[in-house]
Amino acid sequence: MPAISVSNRLRRTPFSEGVEAAGVKAYTVYNHMLLPTVFRSVEEDYRHLKEAVQVWDVACERQVELRGPDAGRLMQMLTPRDLRGMLPGQCYYVPTVDETGGMINDPVAVKLADDRYWVSIADSDLLLWVKGLAHAWHLDVIVDEPDVSPLAIQGPKSDDLAARIFGDKVRDLRFFRYDRFDFNGVQMLVARSGYSKQGGFEIYVEGGKHGMPLWNALMEAGKDLDVRAGCPNLIERIEGGLLSYGNDMTRENTPHECGLGKFCSTQTAIGCVGRDALLRVAKDGPARQIRAIEIEGDLPPCDRHWPLVAGEKQVGRVTSAAKSPDFGTGVAIGMVRMTHWEAGTELAVHTQDGPRRAIVQEAFWL
Amino acid sequence: MPAISVSNRLRRTPFSEGVEAAGVKAYTVYNHMLLPTVFRSVEEDYRHLKEAVQVWDVACERQVELRGPDAGRLMQMLTPRDLRGMLPGQCYYVPTVDETGGMINDPVAVKLADDRYWVSIADSDLLLWVKGLAHAWHLDVIVDEPDVSPLAIQGPKSDDLAARIFGDKVRDLRFFRYDRFDFNGVQMLVARSGYSKQGGFEIYVEGGKHGMPLWNALMEAGKDLDVRAGCPNLIERIEGGLLSYGNDMTRENTPHECGLGKFCSTQTAIGCVGRDALLRVAKDGPARQIRAIEIEGDLPPCDRHWPLVAGEKQVGRVTSAAKSPDFGTGVAIGMVRMTHWEAGTELAVHTQDGPRRAIVQEAFWL
Numbered sequence: 247m248p249a250i251s252v253s254n255r256l257r258r259t260p261f262s263e264g265v266e267a268a269g270v271k272a273y274t275v276y277n278h279m280l281l282p283t284v285f286r287s288v289e290e291d292y293r294h295l296k297e298a299v300q301v302w303d304v305a306c307e308r309q310v311e312l313r314g315p316d317a318g319r320l321m322q323m324l325t326p327r328d329l330r331g332m333l334p335g336q337c338y339y340v341p342t343v344d345e346t347g348g349m350i351n352d353p354v355a356v357k358l359a360d361d362r363y364w365v366s367i368a369d370s371d372l373l374l375w376v377k378g379l380a381h382a383w384h385l386d387v388i389v390d391e392p393d394v395s396p397l398a399i400q401g402p403k404s405d406d407l408a409a410r411i412f413g414d415k416v417r418d419l420r421f422f423r424y425d426r427f428d429f430n431g432v433q434m435l436v437a438r439s440g441y442s443k444q445g446g447f448e449i450y451v452e453g454g455k456h457g458m459p460l461w462n463a464l465m466e467a468g469k470d471l472d473v474r475a476g477c478p479n480l481i482e483r484i485e486g487g488l489l490s491y492g493n494d495m496t497r498e499n500t501p502h503e504c505g506l507g508k509f510c511s512t513q514t515a516i517g518c519v520g521r522d523a524l525l526r527v528a529k530d531g532p533a534r535q536i537r538a539i540e541i542e543g544d545l546p547p548c549d550r551h552w553p554l555v556a557g558e559k560q561v562g563r564v565t566s567a568a569k570s571p572d573f574g575t576g577v578a579i580g581m582v583r584m585t586h587w588e589a590g591t592e593l594a595v596h597t598q599d600g601p602r603r604a605i606v607q608e609a610f611w612l
Numbered sequence: 613m614p615a616i617s618v619s620n621r622l623r624r625t626p627f628s629e630g631v632e633a634a635g636v637k638a639y640t641v642y643n644h645m646l647l648p649t650v651f652r653s654v655e656e657d658y659r660h661l662k663e664a665v666q667v668w669d670v671a672c673e674r675q676v677e678l679r680g681p682d683a684g685r686l687m688q689m690l691t692p693r694d695l696r697g698m699l700p701g702q703c704y705y706v707p708t709v710d711e712t713g714g715m716i717n718d719p720v721a722v723k724l725a726d727d728r729y730w731v732s733i734a735d736s737d738l739l740l741w742v743k744g745l746a747h748a749w750h751l752d753v754i755v756d757e758p759d760v761s762p763l764a765i766q767g768p769k770s771d772d773l774a775a776r777i778f779g780d781k782v783r784d785l786r787f788f789r790y791d792r793f794d795f796n797g798v799q800m801l802v803a804r805s806g807y808s809k810q811g812g813f814e815i816y817v818e819g820g821k822h823g824m825p826l827w828n829a830l831m832e833a834g835k836d837l838d839v840r841a842g843c844p845n846l847i848e849r850i851e852g853g854l855l856s857y858g859n860d861m862t863r864e865n866t867p868h869e870c871g872l873g874k875f876c877s878t879q880t881a882i883g884c885v886g887r888d889a890l891l892r893v894a895k896d897g898p899a900r901q902i903r904a905i906e907i908e909g910d911l912p913p914c915d916r917h918w919p920l921v922a923g924e925k926q927v928g929r930v931t932s933a934a935k936s937p938d939f940g941t942g943v944a945i946g947m948v949r950m951t952h953w954e955a956g957t958e959l960a961v962h963t964q965d966g967p968r969r970a971i972v973q974e975a976f977w978l
Contacts, residue, residue: 247615249638251649252915253846254931255735255858256640272615274622275641278735278858283617345747350740369621369644371737374716378744381711381885480619492621492644519747549618565620 247272256280259305260395260457264465268475276306276369282477289571292481295444296572299403300476301464304441304448305395305457310353310365310373312380314387317361319517320380324365324372325355326501326518326528328511332357337422337437340365341501341509342372343520347527348497349504350375352489354439356424356450364450366396368491379519395457397449399464403471404446410467411460412436416447424450429463432456441478443486443612481568484577487538487610494536494565494579500524503532503581534562534583538607539595541576545569546599553596554580554604561586564595564604573611582606613638622646625671626761626823630831634841642672642735648843655937658847661810662938665769666842667830670807670814671761671823676719676731676739678746680753683727685883686746690731690738691721692867692884692894694877698723703788703803706731707867707875708738709886713893714863715870716741718855720805722790722816730816732762734857745885761823763815765830769837770812776833777826778802782813790816795829798822807844809852809978847934850943853904853976860902860931860945866890869898869947900928900949904973905961907942911935912965919962920946920970927952930961930970939977948972 250256250273257279259265265282272284282303285291294300312320322329325340326347332338334357342351351372356364365372377389399408408416412427416436419425424437435450451457465473489495495504502510502524512528515521539554545567554562562582570577578595586593589608594601616622616639623645625631631648638650648669651657660666678686688695691706692713698704700723708717717738722730731738743755765774774782778793782802785791790803801816817823831839855861861870868876868890878894881887905920911933920928928948936943944961952959955974960967 247617248636249613249650250616251638251640252613252913253640253856253859254914254917255856256915258916270614272617274617274619284615344740344743371740374710374737375740375744377710378741379748382745382748490619490621493619547618549620549622550624551620 259303260451260454261303261305261397261461263458264461265303265475270475277308277367279306279308281306282475285475285477288480288568291476292479292571294472294474295401295442295476295479295482297402298472298474299399299401299407299468300474301461302398302400302476302478304398304478307366307396309392309394309450310367310376311390311392312363312365312376312387314361316385316387317363320376320385320387321355321363322515322517323379323519324376326510326512326515326521326524328514334359335423335425337424337439339509341504341506343501343518343524344375344497345519345523347500347520347523349491349495349499349501350497352491352495352506356435356437364392364394370491393453395451395454397451397457397460398440398446399449400440400442400446400476401444407464407468407471407473408436408447411463419447429460441488442482443488444482480566481570481577484566484568484579485570485573485611487579487612489536489579490566499581500527500532502527503535505536534581535587537580537582537587538610539564539578539580540605540607541567541578541595542603543576544599545576545602546597548578550598554582555594555596556586561593570611576602577611578604625669626817626820627669627671627763627827629824630827631669631841636841643674643733645672645674647672648841651841651843654846654934657842658845658937660838660840661767661808661842661845661848663768664838664840665765665767665773665834666840667827668764668766668842668844670764670844673732673762675758675760675816676733676742677756677758678729678731678742678753679727681727682751682753683729686742686751686753687721687729688881688883689745689885690742692876692878692881692887692890694880700725701789701791703790703805705788705875707870707872709867709884709890710741710863711885711889713866713886713889715857715861715865715867716863718857718861718872722801722803730758730760736857759819761817761820763817763823763826764806764812765815766806766808766812766842767810773830773834773837773839774802774813777829785813795826807854808848809854810848846932847936847943850932850934850945851936851939851977853945853978855902855945856932865947866893866898868893869901871902900947901953903946903948903953904976905930905944905946906971906973907933907944907961908969909942910965911942911968912963914944916964920948921960921962922952927959936977942968943977944970
């Protein structure tokens with residue numbers, strides 16, 4: 247693999263020192279920031295994530311803060327999810343769309359107060375879209391990127407590790423809820439969330455200076471739990487059907503194509519910029535949709551779209567793929583036309599190393 | 613150096629095949645796309661760029677296309693540069709600002725017609741900002757990312773190489789002008805521009821399928837000119853004072869702080885979103901500004917802000933730095949407060965490897 251060239255433009259994080267000390271082997275870039283991708287190997291990291299507990303530098307989940315009397319109104323403009331019932335203390339996964347209903351991000355919104363939200367973003371400069379809308383509509387709201395850097399605790403032993411730092415009360419947190427917990431006299435926002443299916447928390451660290459003290463405390467407290475530095479794992483996230491914005495969905499796709507219709511209440515999401523464009527697809531359903539795809543044989547890195555083919559005809563494409571040790575097969579995420587999306591449909595997938603046999607699955611590998 | 617993890621999210625380009633065949637050693641990520649940074653070594657690539665001719669995959673300079681009756685009005689909203697005199701056939705460097713006058717990109721605008729522009733962007737999702745404004749203001753304009761990928765020819769032998777492909781008429785192109793030239797029956801937009809001080813062209817390749825045929829034709833035609841695959845070179849661009857958005861300037865900075873006041877006509881740029889916010893700084897000048905900085909001694913990679921210090925007090929920071937073979941010293945770009953920006957001012961710069969002696973320069977190394 248070629249190296250990554252470092253520069254200021256690929257921002258370091260408050261946890262970079264810990265990541266480097268842990269021997270990071272590879273990075274990707276996410277929101278103009280370094281995101282570790284490999285420590286020992288993708289397979290070793292995967293095994294460890296499923297059995298123990300890891301601390302992840304996900305500072306690249308940058309926050310877009312909305313603050314002011316119109317924050318709630320602006321927040322609803324961004325998403326077809328109906329936010330009227332959202333309360334402080336809750337996190338909502340909010341597919342975010344442009345005026346054509348195309349996805350421009352799939353962040354988690356954190357409601358801090360009726361007039362204050364953090365939007366914990368995937369890999370696009372959502373800040374610019376939100377600022378553009380707020381400015382042009384003369385909304386009474388400040389939109390900015392605060393000094394907030396998420397650190398994740400993920401894996402089956404997450405509750406044990408988190409309890410040692412934040413106290414046993416952290417065990418009571420429900421999924422996609424947050425509360426504030428003390429760490430060395432600093433109140434930290436801790437949510438039960440994260441980009442794996444192994445359970446865990448995300449700590450929204452306010453102020454970069456608190457980054458390494460928290461990282462070090464977690465590493466120290468978790469020694470007997472075999473805590474390690476980790477990162478979102480390609481294999482585990484595909485098995486679990488966790489989509490990646492920029493990989494599995496882009497501005498070309500509606501939330502409904504991405505299987506995110508359950509997060510949309512297009513009829514009642516009044517004020518959502520893309521609402522009109524989405525009404526028809528919300529009612530009739532999409533003509534293509536995300537599916538779990540099993541692929542047989544060896545797999546090269548999925549660094550380009552792999553066409554899914556029935557006979558001579560392209561009927562979709564695979565956008566993420568990896569070999570799963572636990573399931574003994576290639577696991578993949580693809581977008582498939584409705585003519586061929588039934589479970590059990592056999593297709594060919596064209597990788598850069600040649601064609602492979604692919605089978606549409608009923609569900610992800612959970 | 614750690615490796616880069618490939619994925620669909622880090623988009624390949626129409627020229628990736630050529631880049632790989634040429635033995636690319638490192639990448640950065642720019643506009644969610646792979647940008648090569650090293651072929652032989654940064655120093656060897658530098659020497660060759662200054663003596664021969666290189667072909668650069670700069671497809672990551674994505675285009676934001678504005679098309680429709682309001683395209684010109686929207687284009688002027690983006691920048692404090694007065695665009696009234698701009699004609700089809702011209703390229704303008706246009707610092708682009710938000711409503712606070714903070715820089716959100718520094719693209720090159722290409723005027724295709726009175727109602728059609730390409731904005732060839734630096735590393736931020738300017739598309740989202742432009743779409744947000746166009747939507748909220750109900751402008752009659754389509755904003756999209758077309759299938760256009762720039763390929764650069766850079767180096768002192770650029771004219772000779774370009775003439776072999778596009779004919780001798782390409783030699784007559786003036787700086788920041790473009791024209792259309794035939795390549796195998798396809799009309800290609802060729803501009804005299806590029807991110808080096810060694811001269812050359814940028815070809816805006818419309819349609820990915822034309823990418824590799826053009827790449828291969830250039831490599832074949834330039835054999836006796838010692839043409840090679842190359843890329844923007846860290847040392848050469850610092851010597852030449854070519855700023856990098858995300859490195860040397862961010863949303864924190866006004867164009868005037870970046871020494872780009874000469875591209876701003878803030879008084880007359882009516883309709884520019886950041887105009888009101890910039891009027892005062894345009895009149896009074898900024899309190900800090902970009903300067904060329906010479907640094908003595910060895911330099912680690914400049915992957916974080918290096919504080920510039922006078923005595924105990926921080927008076928600026930260095931954001932890009934490299935060792936220059938030709939000038940036998942460390943060359944750097946920094947932002948310095950007006951109290952310490954006079955040429956000859958001696959400062960200390962705090963790198964991750966310790967302090968170094970730094971001297972503010974009168975000008976870049978040209």
